[in-house]
Amino acid sequence: MNSLIASMEFEPLPLESLSIEPEDINRAIALSQDIPDESRQWQMYVNSLGLFTLQKWLEERDDNLMLNWQESTIAQPALANVIPAITNLHVGEFKVCLITLDSVFDEQVILPRLVVDLPEFIPHFYVLVEVMEEQESGLVQGVLTYQQLIEKLESSPTINPQPNWTYEIPLDWFEKDPNLLLLYLRNLEANAISLPTPSDRQQQLVAIKNDLVNLLPQLQSPETELWQVLNWEQGSLILTSTDLLDWIYQLQTNNLQVENTTLLQTYLLDLIKIVTQPALNLGRWLWGELDELGESLAWELFPRLSSVRELRSPAEEFAAIESQLKTQGIEIPTVGQCGHYNFLLAGNSLRIYAFAWNSSTEIEPNTWSLFLILGAPTPNRLPNNLKFRVSDRTGILTEQQANSQQVNSYLFTTVAGNWDEKFLVTVSITERVELTLPPFAFDIQQM
16 A cells, blocks of 8 residues: 555656756746736746746757747736736747646646637647646647637537636647647748737727726736626727736736825826827927827927017017026926927916927937926916826826916926837816827837
């Protein structure tokens, strides 16, 4: 009896299994530390071990088959936090999704719905890797092409998506000889397996933005899963929006510096606008040009002035404001370009000045800065209680309010960011009376 127990406890590993090295374990631990929930953290750890197993398996069989995971979901914590598999792995032109198994004795394989139904995450190949964590070994077990999966799903009407956004498919759907993966990678062209094309979901996101503003803050607890709060249609829009996934990740890791739910919702709505609205390209301004959006909104550029005449044009008024700011020790750079935009809000005539410049240095390359001034055309003043808010992808940068006691008849702020940064300006008098301008961007590639 004792010998039988011993043989069961020390059952030899399959010859095809690969050892998981201590450095791989350390790397997997490091990757998993970025996940806030313990159960998902463990899944991330196991997935990482499966990744290193597959990587080693390919390297040992063909030096030309390099597994690139630097742009995969596991390399992006906000994605890895919500996806219990690794997808968007690349071997040459092929996309691979890795599914880890605890044991081949399981008769079902759980596939996340997004790697089946969302084009952004659908691979050419689904690869099964068994991870024997206690034995510190892994084993590539099988492969299934996307085309094979779809054909099997279509012929199996009883297999439908589960409420937790997964498919449970039979293990025997996978080809048990993993060497078939080598055959596919060596001999197929990527276009031999047709993958669906992602669609533009921005308008769908705009249509449900108010629902998302109410729902997404409910994900604050790291233990809460997307499927517990959102329906699949809502979830598919979130899963395909990098910015909103990052917002959820920051929320669950307590990195959003927001004081209350109202501010949290305000910032979330600003973020959705940044993601979905077309932006004004202020990079074109440096060449004295407006883009199409700027022209359609009647923005105007003007040269810098050194003196102020009695009748003030917008350019002259800006020069006067600049002179006032200088007395307060606030300098606006001499390089750059300024534009202005006139608008009405609740019957009040308002004007915003935007001064943009390339602020790149050797220490901080590829950066730009934006000086914003909100005022009212002379001789008007800003209405009391008017609020001026500026947000970017990281949060609300500043919010100011006009009042009768302030010295200046305008509000101003300076923001800066990388060339891919966008800034959103919102002007409001009450919660229901506000105007959001198109995001300000600085795309030098379109200059």
